[in-house]
Amino acid sequence: LSMLHFQLKKTMSKKIIMGVDPGTTITGYGLLSCEGKQMKLLTYGVIRLGKLKDVTHAQKLKKIYDRISGLVAEYKPDEFAIEAPFMGQNIQSMFKLGRAQGVAIAAALANDIPVAEYAPKKIKMAVAGNGSASKEQVTRMLETLLKFEYDEDVLDASDGLAVAVCHFFQISSAIPTTKGKGWDSFLANNPDKIIKR
Numbered sequence: 001l002s003m004l005h006f007q008l009k010k011t012m013s014k015k016i017i018m019g020v021d022p023g024t025t026i027t028g029y030g031l032l033s034c035e036g037k038q039m040k041l042l043t044y045g046v047i048r049l050g051k052l053k054d055v056t057h058a059q060k061l062k063k064i065y066d067r068i069s070g071l072v073a074e075y076k077p078d079e080f081a082i083e084a085p086f087m088g089q090n091i092q093s094m095f096k097l098g099r100a101q102g103v104a105i106a107a108a109l110a111n112d113i114p115v116a117e118y119a120p121k122k123i124k125m126a127v128a129g130n131g132s133a134s135k136e137q138v139t140r141m142l143e144t145l146l147k148f149e150y151d152e153d154v155l156d157a158s159d160g161l162a163v164a165v166c167h168f169f170q171i172s173s174a175i176p177t178t179k180g181k182g183w184d185s186f187l188a189n190n191p192d193k194i195i196k197r
Helices: 002-012 057-075 091-109 120-128 135-146 152-172 183-189
Strands: 015-021 026-035 038-048 079-083 115-118
Touching: 015 057, 015 152, 026 057, 026 152, 038 057, 038 135, 038 152, 057 091, 079 091, 079 152, 091 115, 115 120, 115 152, 120 135, 120 152, 135 152
Parallel strands: 015 079, 079 115
Antiparallel strands: 015 026, 026 038
16 A cells, blocks of 8 residues: 555645657657646757767767766756667667767766656657657647647657657556456456447
8 A cells, every 4th residue: 555655645736757869869758747647848859960060970979978968967857768779780870879968878877866768659659649650749749749830840859759758658657557458358348338238
């Protein structure tokens, strides 16, 4: 009972979630204010690194770290969620993406913020209901969920926002229900769904 009470209290309390989609060309981010089952958009944006000339990979990583640290200092998120790198064909690109993820996580951990990591398919499934949804489909669903206007910056930042929304859905449904899986468990927990003929 005490553990359930703790999870209820944690779930219902107000908190700020920061989501990040790391990249060495564009890093997208989004911040949500959440209370109970409600979420509200605080801000979103991108860290553009692709057009920087005469900048080494290490310097790009520092820019990611500095910008994420600045956002953490400004908004003081309670939780930090990040998109996990997906397996690509180019090993060098994978290494660079992993480093970008690492410095973003380091910025959160330097401020004692817990970090959660989600696979791209899980994020798309959580937001759009389809693990293979396009960026445009995810963005349109984010517009509906968070009630804001579509523009080009939103498209670039959509993955970061989607990570935050995915994490919100994950923690807002963290209260345990009756143990068990499958239809029997579902029907036991949702008797109103049974149609008697």
